[in-house]
Amino acid sequence: MLDFLKAAASYLRPYWRQAFLIVLSQAPATAFITLQPLLLRALLDDAILPNDATLAALLIAAMVGLLLLHALGDLANHYLVARVVASVMSDLRLRIFTHLQRLSVSFYARSRAGDLLARFTTDLEGIERALADEVPQAIYCILTVLAGAALLVVIEWRLALVLLVLLPALPILPRRLAPRAAAASDERQHAAARVLASMHENIAAQLVVRAFGLQGLMRSRFAQDLAGMSRATGQAGLQSGLLTASMTASGYALLAFAMGSATVLALRGALTVGSVIAVFELLWFMISAVQQLSSVVEPFQRAASGLRRVQQLLDQKPEVAERPGAVALPPLSGxxxxxxxxxxxxxxxxxxxxxxxxxxxxxxxxxxxxxxxxxxxxxxxxxxxxxxxxxxxxxxxxxxxxxxxxxxxxxxxxxxxxxxxxxxxxxxxxxxxxxxxxxxxxxxxxxxxxxxxxxxxxxxxxxxxxxxxxxxxxxxxxxxxxxxxxxxxxxxxxxxxxxxxxxxxxxxxxxxxxxxxxxxxxxxxxxxxxxxxxxxxxxxxxxxxxxxxxxxxxxxxxxxxxxxxxxxxxQSGFVISASGHHAAIEPRRLAAIPLFSLLAPDLLARLAACFTTMEVPTGRTLFEEDERGDMLYVIVRGRVGVARRGPAGAELHVSVLEDGDFFGEIALLEEVRRTATVRALTPCLLLVLDRGEFRDLLAQAPELRKVFEGAAQARLTALCDESAFLPGPLPL
Ligand SMILES: Nc1ncnc2c1ncn2[C@@H]1O[C@H](COP(=O)(O)OP(=O)(O)OP(=O)(O)O)[C@@H](O)[C@H]1O
Ligand SMILES: [Mg+2]
Incomplete structure (x- = not known):
């Protein structure tokens, strides 16, 4: 919390004149609150009891005057606070933005956009609220307690002395509780940032979410993040509640002691009735000031956590930075x-x-x-x-x-x-x-x-x-x-x-x-x-x-x-139509596929004619792992990603196939389940060979059948020997 106040002071430095005016504008409110008991004492002891109507009228007029000053001070205070806080926040936002522009590409590669946005929204808003609402309130409370203490010296110095001696004991308990409360508040801010990051990611990834039907998965992940935030918020509430309670209890204990002492002094005749009432009223004001002061603890914690996260960002050093004395490059000529x-x-x-x-x-x-x-x-x-x-x-x-x-x-x-x-x-x-x-x-x-x-x-x-x-x-x-x-x-x-x-x-x-x-x-x-x-x-x-x-x-x-x-x-050996929507494979290119390598040129030509074109948009799944396969695919243009389910059920990226690669040929040999899932990473132009069509061709050409079955046997044996999943021509 102290860090926050220190940082707030440094942000306010360029506006120190206005900041001074803000403190000054709070003086009438403090004066009204603290002088009121004195006026009351004078009204009772010097005007009402001695029956002095003129003095009574004067004192009432003084109270009204103080009230008016109070209202004017409040007005000035609100306006000044709004202006200064807006300037300070603009400075800070611009500083973060400028800093982000300087950070390197690898910083962005490892950051979640939503988390960066959270620093810019949730965290900064917390700081802004603390500066606009809680800091002025804290200043007011501190001024009230200080002025109250000073007046107490005037009314009853012995009591004031005892209070002053006991005062340093006040923060002992709160100090012990503060670090835990700060840690809990930090965790809550992180959790809130995670929620925002998930939300942001989900918006950015809508196409993928839809294409892959991930709505359920995304929802349950988001619910998990929300549950984390609820837990963290509960913890932060408990910890800051403990801190608040410890502050209030210490303050009350001190003031109860003071009230007891004042009562003892009055019973012994050392204090007039007016003084007792004045002391009690003063003490009540001071109690409520302490109470208000403890109510700013939680927002301060939140702001301090936000500030730490913002500072973390500002402390990031750009990995690629301009060296001092960097020279301008002349236009490239060599x-x-x-x-x-x-x-x-x-x-x-x-x-x-x-x-x-x-x-x-x-x-x-x-x-x-x-x-x-x-x-x-x-x-x-x-x-x-x-x-x-x-x-x-x-x-x-x-x-x-x-x-x-x-x-x-x-x-x-x-x-x-x-x-x-x-x-x-x-x-x-x-x-x-x-x-x-x-x-x-x-x-x-x-x-x-x-x-x-x-x-x-x-x-x-x-x-x-x-x-x-x-x-x-x-x-x-x-x-x-x-x-x-x-x-x-x-x-x-x-x-x-x-x-x-x-x-x-x-x-x-x-x-x-x-x-x-x-x-x-x-x-x-x-x-x-x-x-x-x-x-x-x-x-x-x-x-x-x-x-x-x-x-x-x-x-x-x-x-x-x-x-x-x-x-x-x-990559060569394909013919693409002028429209770009149809493709064909040249027979000699087919020979480069191991299964077909032994076929004679005329058979390759007949086989090439069996391929049909397939156009696939980005994100489309060509087939899923464990599905029954019945087609061989050849990529004419485009990229597909190959993924397999890992031991925990999560999908593992295996490889990327592109122009000229083929996959799924195992489906032509026998009815098997696919060993991986394949999805289009870009729009793809594919050539596919259907097993049914292929079998028809085999039936018409017995000599093809013989050659093919020999090659297929060799290929299957080779596949069985391949213990791992091989890149390149894939046994999918
Ligand atoms: N931000 C990163 N952090 C860590 N490793 C990375 C990062 N970006 C790329 N890599 C790794 O660096 C290697 C080269 O990647 P690069 O992006 O240069 O490949 P590429 O040839 O452009 O591939 P593609 O044709 O798929 O675009 C890859 O092994 C990749 O996993
Ligand atoms: Mg690349």
């Missing part, structure tokens, strides 16, 4: 270089290992590799979202770690896998790329990103609000608006992370063409798992398990017959 770079997330394993890489300026570089190979992390280091754990990333020889963050941001434009639109018009969203750009430039950028036609067709055109329209925009349209934003910036370095992977093939081709037009003007670093879009890059970097496995041009990498060549053959 190359971006990664030299012996290692990187690990705080407390995690090393995800980038000894990366040496040169990305030449004004060239197009594609970074490819399987999911989890470190592609996005490499970009994050280039954008200086993190600093390398070892080695350096340099722009024309300037170490990024020594450069000013603003000068780096000026040079780069980025489009991420998920694009965020702000609550403003679409034009304003694009214009964020370069706030001074004119309408014609915004339109040109939108054309470049292939979204102009669509935007012109909207009733409000570019002025359509992204918030409202955002809900109606498809993922691809949002992505193209984000791309327009990045293009408008005309950055020296354009960074794209799977920017086109969720788009249909036609739109993707349009954007790839736009990027081709920029060739030679800008440095483009594009992460993609789709090799067809990487093919024309000046340099292709193949990442594998955090290392640069290979690099070169498409031709040189194919000739090297390494990881890239393997990925290429996996």
């Amino acid at each position: 190359a971006i270089r990664f030299a012996s770079v290692d990187f690990a997330f705080p407390g995690g394993e090393t995800v980038l290992k000894n990366v040496d890489l040169t990305l030449p300026a004004r060239r197009t570089v594609a970074i490819v590799g399987q999911s989890g190979s470190g592609k996005s992390t490499l970009l994050a280091l280039l954008l200086r979202f993190h600093d390398p754990t070892r080695g350096t990333v340099t722009f024309d020889g300037h170490d990024l770690a020594q450069a000013s963050l603003a000068s780096l941001a000026l040079q780069v434009g980025a489009v991420f896998q998920e694009s965020f639109l702000f609550d403003a018009s679409i034009a304003e969203n694009i214009r964020l790329g370069r706030p001074e750009a004119g309408d014609a430039e915004v339109e040109a950028a939108a054309r470049g990103a292939g979204i102009h036609e669509f935007l012109s067709g909207l009733p409000l055109g570019y002025r359509a609000p992204a918030g409202e329209a955002g809900a109606r925009l498809s993922g691809g349209q949002r992505q193209r608006i984000a791309l327009a934003r990045a293009l408008l910036r005309r950055p020296a370095v354009l960074v794209l992370d799977e920017a086109t992977s969720a788009l249909d093939s036609e739109t993707e081709a349009g954007i790839v063409a736009t990027l081709k037009d920029l060739h030679g003007q800008q440095t483009i670093v594009s992460v993609t798992h789709r090799l067809a879009t990487a093919r024309d890059a000046d340099l292709i970097v193949v990442m594998s398990e955090g290392r640069v496995a290979e690099q070169g041009t498409h031709e040189s990498l194919l000739a090297a017959k390494g990881v890239y060549a393997r990925l290429w053959s996996q």
